[in-house]
Each structure stands twice: as C-alpha cells, then as structure tokens.
Amino acid sequence: MTIGIAAHGPNAGLAVFRALAAVEAVGRGAIGGFVSLAALTADGSVARATAQRGGIAALWANGEAAIPAAIASATTAGLMSSGPDRPEPLSQFTPAEAGVGLVTGHRMPNTIGVNGVNLNDEVLALMRTGMAPAEAVEQVVRANPDVDAGIIALAADGRIHAANTALVEKRGDTGRALIDARESGAVVAVLHNAIHPHRPLASLAAEVAMDVMQPDDRPDGWITLHEGVRLAAGAVNAVEIDADGAVEAIVVADARFLSGCWSLGIGYETGVIRRAEQIAVMLYEPYMVVNDGVLRTIDGQTEFRIPVRSS
Template sequence: MTIGVAASGACAGAAVRAAVLGAELFGRGAIGGFAVFAVLDEAGRLDYRVTQRGGIGALALPDAWMTAKVAAVISSGPDRPEPLTQFLVGAAGVGLVTGHRMPNSLGGDGVALNQAVLERIASGEPPPSAVDQVLAASPELDAGLIAIGADGQLGWGDSARVLRRDDRGSFQRDDGASRLALAHNSIFSSRPLAEALGELAWAALHGREGRLRALRLNAAVPVRPAPRDAVHIDSQGRVELIESANPELSRAQRRGTAIYLGSQVLCQGRPIGWVETELVAELAEGIATPLPGSVPSTFLTSVADVVS
C-alpha cells in the first residue's frame, strides 16, 4: 500500500482526505486506485467507505465525516484483494489501524499485524506501545503501521525492512488537542512530499486554510490570451477566468493543460499566490471545461505569506 494517514481532532476526516488528495495531485506512482476511508463517529461507531478504482475522489463521503474526530485512510493502486477493509482495520469504541506497504502481513502467530495492534489497543495498551511491540516482533515483514485510538491517542512506526527503503516519507504532528501521522512509499514528486501533505492535512485538521490550498474548476470558464499566465478566482475560490501567454491555448480544440504550473493566482484582481499542480481540461472555442470527478478538476496553489 502506498499511503496511510490517521488523525484525531476537530476535522480529522477532512485532514486525512486532504493528505491523500495532495498525494494524488503532487505525486506519481501507485496512487489513485483503491482507497479505504474509515471514521469513528461521536458515539464511537465504526463506518467505512471503499473503492477499488479512482482513489479518494471516487469515495462518496458524507459531509459529516469531514468533522469526524477520529479518521484514517489507506490508498494505493487499483484492484487489490477483497475485502479491502483488511488493509485498514477498526473496531467500534476502540480505534483504527492503517499504514503502508503491507500492514495486514501475518505475524509469526498467524495474526495480521494491524489486527494484532487493534487487539492490543482493545485490551488497554496505548497505541504507541502496541505498534512498537508488534513491529519489534516482526522486523523483516514489509509493513508500516499507524494506529489511532478512539480517545485520539496515536502510534506509528515502520518495520526494520521498511526503514531501509529510500523511497519512504513520513510526517507526524501533535499539539495536544490534535494529532496527525502519515507514511508513504513509492510516490514520486518533484518536491519533498511528506512535508507538503502534512502541511495540507494539518491545516484541514484545524478547519482553516494553510499556505497550500486546493482550488477547483467547477464550471466552464473563458481562456484568454494575456502577457502572463494567470488564474482568476472569486472570493469563494471559484475559477472565473484563465489567462495564458501561450497563444495556442485560447484556440485549442483538445483535452490538455489549461492551468500551467507557476501561473499566478489572483483573487478579485489581487495577487495571492502561485499554481503548484497543473490542471487538464477540455479546451474548445476559448473555453476550458472541467473533466468529470473531483480530483481531475482540482489543483493546488501556494499562497504568499505577504500579498502584494
């Protein structure tokens, strides 16, 4: 499995979704296929959404899940063995255990590592100790684990085998009230990925916008020639106009890049930042029409600390 995320706090559901969305937009590799999303609601009840293809954008997530206090996700390429919930196990009133690589690897006792962690938490062991003990007993299994208790306690770690990989990344943060951990492998990006995903998720966990923001092309908009590349948005973050210094773009009749990397972003005419991930759309007659689905119509921007 390529990425696992768990969080506790005011908007844990939004946080884990933001991390995987960022991975799909920033990265290349085994991503955008299967996904398992799990939450514990306010009563401690467990609920899942799963998909074999399409990644995070293919999951029909209830709005209420975005403010779930305990949430986790795991995702990788498509068409994985059923049931998909074997990769992210949970129990009502106990917690959730996700991870990366193969968190469901069988230990020497024949019990899956993620299930063994969950059972330890159920017996009263804190998640950090549960993860450490299970991984220490199976150092050469190909597994990384992230466990979140129903009380919000968080534990994470990689086996000795996974620690030797040079394609792994991780992010953890805890401010006492909110906790977040993510781990990934085999996702290739032009930028340090784990830190970017963590930053995006941490802001979402607190219900605020961070330096990295996700914007969407929700409807068809004009594409006009201009001296420089720019994306104009309204006060709600909706794209209103695309300007491009590429003279071919406004007369293109094809599917292709409509918003270029590095384009300036302007909100009601005021520069606020720069495009971090390109967006592909249907181009015809000087109009850019979004592709179906939430992820293909989304792009990330970085917002300047000081707006000129």
C-alpha cells in the first residue's frame, strides 16, 4: 500500500518527482494520496514537501514547473507515497538529516521496533554513527522480522540499500529495483506493494529517475544533416563532418542505397568522422529519404540537427 523512492545524483529531487509521476500515470492501487518528500539541499539543510491527497501533483499547484530549485537540484532525495490521509506529521515517513542521509520505504517503516524506536529512525541513527546503509538496514530488518515494513536507506554520499522484513517478503505483490551507478554519479532504489501491475513498476520508476540524473542521450554537441548530402560506400555506416559540424557525406555499408529511392536508417550510435577519425557517436537516428545516393529529407525536413556524444 505504499511506494518508496530514493535517488542520489544530479537533480535527484526532480528525479524522484518524475519517478512517482510515472508510476501514478500508469499504475493503479495504493497511489495518488499522500506524499512525503525530503531532499538534502546544497545549503546543508533538509527541504520537505508534503500532501495528504492528490499524489505528486498536489505537492505544487503548478506541477513540475513550480518545484523549488533547491529541491529539484538536490543531489540526495527520497519520498514515500500511498493512498490518502496518513497520520501527521508526514515527515515521520521520510526521516532525513543533512550530512547523514535519509530513509524511506514502504508498508509501515515508521513502526516501533524491538528497540523501542521507529525502524526508519533507528536506521538513520545508525547511519549517523557512521554505519553504512546496507549494514544499518540489514541489522534493523533482521531484528524485526515480523514488522510490516520495507526500508530504503540513502547516505549523503550516495551509498544506498533497500530491504524488506521477512514478513513483507512473504507478500506476492511487492516490487523492488536498485540501480547503483555510483561510480558514474547516480543511484536509485525503489520498494513498493499493492500497486499494479506490480512486476514492472519498480523498474519503471528507477529508470525514469536515472533518465533524469544520467540521460543516455545527453549530448556533448550537435551535427547538422541537410538536403543534398551525398552517400558514399564504406565498411561501416558513419557520417563525415566538416570543422563546423555539418555533415559532408553519409557512409553506408550497403551499396544498394547508392541508387534508387530508399527510406534509410543508419543504426544505433553511428560513428561521426572528422578527418578520418571517429570523434563522436550519434544519439538520435533520423528517418532519411535518399534518391540515387543523395539525401532528400531528414524526418520530413530539409535540415536537421542531431545530438552527438564524444567518443
């Protein structure tokens, strides 16, 4: 009956916002009610946003455009969400501390455990002593096997861990995802239950968050295709550019495309060549129409800019 999402990386606050928005857009069940969001901001404070009803859209009246910059750009952020009208304060579902990290989860991670402390608060307290998120979560989960809770712990430095108690592991409607790309600057974890379809939703939320923090198509530059560029035969598909980034020739491995009229795609991450050296790959594959070895249109246009990533 809840979902927890935590992320660390560039614009992690925006990442968890979009991740929950994606789940609400395609899922059904225990969503669209309360949201408790916490972010560790650049000025060393904890920023919060909460709503009891309406889900992610209720946090700010104008939606994503109204997210405070400090939250959107925070590199450590997490949220918990479910149906409406949870006990106040909603911050009890997402304890956080600047310089330490934050804790979220699903089910009832704010339940008092065997040590007389809410499980999520206990995990954060262990992290405050220097314990790693994985060790803190596993210690608390093992000590409370019959508590109805799943916990995600995220340290301010990006270390992350997620686990369910033994009781929650018996359920048949849970979802879990963890993407740990800390070496390249981003991590995300998701736990949920009672939201359907339950199998793909955790992966969807995690991938949406990663797409905000580390989009696969973030360009390092641009090249320009234009009508009239000639095709040339070569060993592999590629585009040859001049010093200004304009495409001078489209190299194709299949010589059939040099005569007649064809619709043409030149492949995934096709190489960009300058002075006989590959300097980049294309991040977008346009739909091209060629006639007798000459480019006529690119996605229906006569000129088109394409994002590229340096090799």
